[in-house]
Amino acid sequence: MGRKVLVLNADFSAITVCTVPKAFLLVYLNKAELVKDDDKAQLRTVSVSYPLPSVIKLNNYVKVPYKGVVLNRQNVFKRDGNECVYCGRRKDLTLDHVIPKSRGGKTNWANLVAACKSCNGRKGDNTPEEAGMALSKKPFKPTFVMFLRNFSGKVGENWAPYLGASKSA
Structure with a gap:
């Protein structure tokens, strides 16, 4: 299951991306609430079906130090x-x-x-x-939210309202 889930702080600011199992566990343990689910899929056990998280919000505000994109x-x-x-x-x-x-x-x-x-x-x-070689793109330092939105692979349309713009930059 290679899907990613957007994790929002209690103030609805994007703080990270995690895996579906981690997001489900946070919701199940009441440490986060489900904001948006993937309406095309579900998590299933033998007897119960759960919505597949796409966006979750932490119940308690977490003070996050400045979040920059690692230069690598x-x-x-x-x-x-x-x-x-x-x-x-x-x-x-x-x-x-x-x-x-x-x-x-x-x-x-x-x-x-x-x-x-x-x-x-x-x-x-x-x-x-x-x-005599021209750069097709000028190098720049991406912001954390820009990096989540534009460079973390395929993101769900459910993420767009929380990342400030659509995937197309």
Whole structure:
């Protein structure tokens, strides 16, 4: 069961995504309430059927420290649509520093992009302008809610009201 459930804080702000079994357990133990269920499926036991959670809300407010998106390889690839920002290829992806580290480029969201091995090698120790290679997307730091909405795979239409916009960014 690979479905995900959006978890809202008591004030209806999105705080995380969890698995269906975890969400069901929170609802069953009265630690959360079911806000939206998946009307196309149910959880079944031998004698009882339960709604399949899609969105749940915690009963008690949880103070969550600043929630940012972790800078790692997979998250940079997700942000860039799992394709090279120079040629659009989807195979053999690596991370590329737009401003090379040897020239003082930092390892941060604004300087890292997904690039295929051949484009990364062709760019080498140059900036994109010096190598004559244009970026198809400008690198940026995604917000946590933006990351949940746009980059966590297929999300249910039930999530849209709690994430501020539809999946299409």
